[in-house]
Each structure stands twice: as C-alpha cells, then as structure tokens.
Amino acid sequence: MRKLFGLGIFLIASVVSGASQTATPPSTEVMKVGIVGLVHGHVESFLGGGNLNPAGSILKRPDTELVGVVEPDGALFDKYAQKYHLSPSLHFKSIAEMVSHAHPKAVLVFTPPSQHRRIVEESAALGVHVLMEKPLAFTYADALAMQGAAEKGHIHVLVDYETAWYTSNTEAVNLLQKGALGPIVKAVMRDGHEGPAKIHVQPEFLSWLIDPAQDGDGALTDFGCYGPNLMTWMMHGEAPISVTAVTKRLQPELYPKVSDEAEILLNYPHATAIVEGSWNWPFAVKQMDVYGATGYAKTIDSDRLDVRKRGDASPMSIHGAPLVAPYDDPLHYMEAVISGQIEEKADLSSLKNNVIVAEILDAARRSAESGKTVKLPLDK
Template identity: 40%
Template sequence: MKKRMRNNLLLVLALLISCNLQAQKPIKLAVAGMTHGHISFILGRPGKGDFELVGICDPNQELAQKLASQFKVKPALIYADLDKMLDDTKPDAVVAFGSVFDHLAVVEACAPRGIDVMVEKPLAVNMEHAKRMEELAGKYKIHLLTDYETSWYPTTAKSMEMVGEGKVTGPIRKVVIHDGHQGPKEIGCDPVFLEWLTNPVLNGGGALVDFGCYGANIMTALTKGEKPVSVTAVTRQFKPDVYPNVDDEATIIVSYPESQCIIQASWNWPFNRKDMEIYGVSGYIKTSNNQDMSVRTQGMKGEEALIVTDGDVAVYEDPFVYFADVIQEKIKPEDFGLYSLKNNIQVVEILDAARESAKTGETVYLKR
C-alpha cells in the first residue's frame, strides 16, 4: 500500500514537472515583413525565454540580409516568401512589421494555419480590410492584436484606472489627444520605411492615419467601445514638397452622445509628443509622457503632479510579453482594451470616416 502511494506521488510529481516544463516552452515566433521602422522592437529585444525566433520574412532580401546581420539573426532563418516560411517553421505566432496594407495578407496566410498575429498600429488601411481580418480571426479562432506605443505607458494605464473609478473626472465630457513629431523624414526614418509610410495606398494616409489612430484607440478604450455619433476632420499639407501624396496635419473631432474627443495628429510638431487631456464633470487628468501626469479635482487649488511607473499600476511595458500571456491564456484581452480586435475595428471605422470628412468637407455620421 505504501509502495503504491509512493509510486502515485512520484507519478503526480513527474506530471507536474512535465506540465511546468511545457508551460515554460518558448513560443515559436516568426516575423512577417521587415520594412517598418519599429522592427528593432522585436529583432533587438533581449532574450527573455518567452519566444524562440524561427523565421523572418520579407520580399526585399537585401533589406532582410542587412537587418539579419545587424541583429545577429542566423541566415538560415531568412525567407522571401511568407507561405514557405510558415510551412517550414510552423510558428505559434507571427508579428507583422510591413506596411499597413500588408496586414491583411499576413492574416490571410496565418489564420487558416491557426497562427496568432500581432500587427503594428493601426490594424488596417480601411474597413474592407479590417472586416476581412475580423472574419478570418473569428473563423479560425486566432488572436489578432494591434500594438501601440501608448499601450505600454504607465500613464495611459493609470488614466484608464482613474476614469474607471470615477474618482477624478466623473463622467467624461472632453478628451484632447496630441500625437506626432516633426515628420518621418525630418526625424530620419529609413527610406524603405518612408516609402510606404507616405504612400496613401500602403499606409492609408499620412499623419491622419499614422498618429490619428492613437487617439481613436485610447478614446475607444476610455468609453468601453461606445459608438461615436459622428466624425469631422480637417487635413492639411503644410509640406507638399516633402509629402506630396498624403496629409501631414490632421484635426479629428469624434462626437459621442455625452462627450467629445479632439485628436490632433501631426508631422509638424516642433518635438515628439504623445500626451492627452481628459476632462470630466468633476476634474481632469493630463498626461505629458509615459510617466508624468497631473490631476485636478473640485476643491483643489491647483494640479497635483504624479510620476507613475509599472510599480504603481498594472501595465505591460513590453508588448511581446502581453502577446505571450494572451497566447498562453494567462490573460484575456478586454473586449475594447487597447490591443483588442473590437477596439481596433472601431479605430479603422473612425479613420475611414475622418478621411471621408476631410475629403468632402462634411461631417460623417456613423451607423449606429
């Protein structure tokens, strides 16, 4: 009897060890597209044991070879054809670092193979692409996430927390979001990246898409997916000699039944900025960057400055750790959370309406 119990305990222990080893097994990751300037986020990422890079792919083999050499990626992992890479390496997950237009092709290749995907912002160039991607993700039951830099910010997470608690702002009335920089050419973006970033087909637009998506993403999360009533937008070309084919300045007003969001997206700021102001009936929140913010509520004579870190609020400062935890079902994305598919479908709908409004000079009313 004792011997049987001992054997049973050893069996249970062996199973627990086996399960633990399987849980710690790295996720097989492949990279689809290498022309995005943020490619260093994954190729230059320090090894954490959560992912195993099994392949990188881009039709531009000169670029692929160059980046592989720069980031010390084994030449054997380089592919020119996406389907061949997926069939040869059989990854669990793919991250897309090509043009926004190419996001659809990545999902079309990955979804039927049951491969989870994370794309760089925004999700898609238009609603036609976005709906097709949503359809594929649902049919084949894959995770399809969208990565934004501001999703990593402790100040973004803290703002969401404060709004959710209602202690600072109360009901939201106005949100003003500023995103952008001096311009992609001015800040030194690689020519390969610049080529599609300033192409109205491959990027879907200029500053309106490149930085307007941040505000649409955050407001959709703040309102938990509330449907906008209308979108009004004005775009400008202050630098037609530099950006002849796309806008370099956009102001987007997104109206809701009880609130309004003003998104200022620009390739003309005198410096980089990603900040926002959230105004409610009882106070406001202002963020300056990823860690600095201030709040003011009724009864206060001035603002209270805060410095927020990941120790003060629950936030993933590494998007790939978030991706891994979603894949391994350690967490489940909220329906309209910053990375979620539902959120980012609505982001594309807002951007589509903004383009239409800027083109026609009319307010676009969304179907409810």
C-alpha cells in the same frame, strides 16, 4: 453601444485598466515567433529593444524565440542580419514556408497597413496568431475582413501601439474608471513628431509612409489612430456617432501625396474627443488630456501626469504606477491571451477596439475629402 462580434469569436486585447490588473506570473514556455516584413521601422525596437517592446530584444528574451523572417527584399534582410547577427537560415520566402519549417505560434508584422489583410488571412488559414504594428487598417472593409478571418481561423489578432505601455495613460484611465474625475466629458489626444523625413526614418519606411495606396493619408493614418484607440478604450468599446476631420499639407515639398496635419472630432452621445495627429510638431509629442465632470488628468509623457480635482488649488504631478506582468509589454500580453490566462476586453490592442479605430480613420478620410461630417456606422 454597438456589438461588433458574436459569441465564440476569439480576439485579443492589450493593456486593461490597471484597476482590474492582477499580476500573473509569465508563462515559462518559450513562444516561437516569426517576423513578416522588415520595412516598418518599429522592427528595430523588437530586434534591438526599445520603448515599443519594454521587456527588451526578442533575440535576448528567455520567453521568446525568433524562428524565421519573411522579407522579399534580400538586401534588406541581409542588412538586418548583419546588424543583429541573424542566421541566413532564418530567411523564408513566404509565411506558409516559414510555418511549415519553423512552426511559429505567432507572427510579428512589420509591413505597410495595406498588407495587413493579406497577412492576417494567410496566417488565419494556417492557425497562426498575429501581432502587428498600428494601425490595423485604414479602410473599414479591410478591418471587417480581418475580423472575419480571425473568427474563422480561431486566431488572436493584436495591434501594438507604443502608448499601450505608457504608465501615465493607464494611470489616467484608472482615475477615470474609479470615478475620481467624474463621468468623462472630453478628451484631447496629441500625437506626432517633426515628420518622418525630418527625423530621418529608414528609406524603406519613408517610401510607404508617404504613399496613400500603402498607408492611407500620411499623418492622419500614422498618428490619427492613437487618439481613437485610447478613446475607444475609455468608452469601453463604444463607437462615436459621427466623425468630422480636417487635414492639411503644410509641407507639400516633402509629402506631396498625403496630409501632414490632421484634426479629428469624435462625437459621442455624452462626450467628445479631439484628436490631433501631426508631422509638424517641433518635437515628438504623445499626450492625452482626460476631462471628467469633477477633475482632469493630463499626461505629460510616458510616465508623468498632472491631476486636478474639484476643490484643488492647483494640479498635482504624479507618476504612473509600474505596469505588472503580463500587462507590461506586447509579447507578455500576447502569450497570456493565447494561453487563456487573460480575458479579453475592448482594450488598446484588441481587434474589437481596432476595428472601431479603422472605421473612424475611414470616416475621417471621407470627412476630410468631402468637408462634411460623416455619421457612423459606415456602410459595410
């Protein structure tokens, strides 16, 4: 297992194994947060409530206060201000201006991945923590630069994935870590939907999703990140020894510059993972199959999974146990890590995990372009 970080670095993690979860009362302190960017459609779940933010809208939560929004597009800010009744006084021109006037403890980032490095570096210099929407980066160089900025600025950096809050995923990994499935042999992750154009994402969202300069390579970046994130969690922070990827453009009339189909093979010394990221599913799909030497767990959706162990005549369908605070949503978790209530590990939203995810995505793009397997670690 490669060690990516030295002693003393402060990072941040996401959901940890339910086997080690202990309910911790959420802090009574109100956490001041700012938003940076409104062009990522997932901002709707944080402003209006949704499955990306299980505890509900940040505008109605007693534990969170929105103190500012940095968005260069005035018309876009006005659209959200009208929809969610945001005061014009919340609009700032820059992170520095917002921090100087409103003093947020953390910023929530809803920009293209290409802007993540700049935002983390600016925030780290100001001592402000960061929660961003996945992925951390699509280049290994940017991920390492953010790691360095976080260490230098002593800030926490969290990467939010919808699947981090799926009780089915946590239940499956609990079974694996308890030994109920035997040692891991293989995992298959399927993530995606019909494609951003066909599900009619916001125009400002679509414009950068299909721009390789802003988002890497379409479905490879958008949905190819989920599987490596989950596999790195299950492998306790171990990176694969090689990555092989194949990408396709099955809808070139909609996505002429990026791939809409990505298959990624992660090779470990004693296990393999198959990652299927697609903008061509007939409907939204987020599923994970975990195969151990003596059983399997297959998640059906965010809550349900099928489990079959050696000797069972058929699989048993179960529901994942409810997640307990502060492991139940990204803002509870971020506040708990910032305040020191939780010890970080190589879990789903951790910087350690997501630097590896960025390395895998970078290797996958190189593999798809060259038609060759790419060995890790990548050159820095």
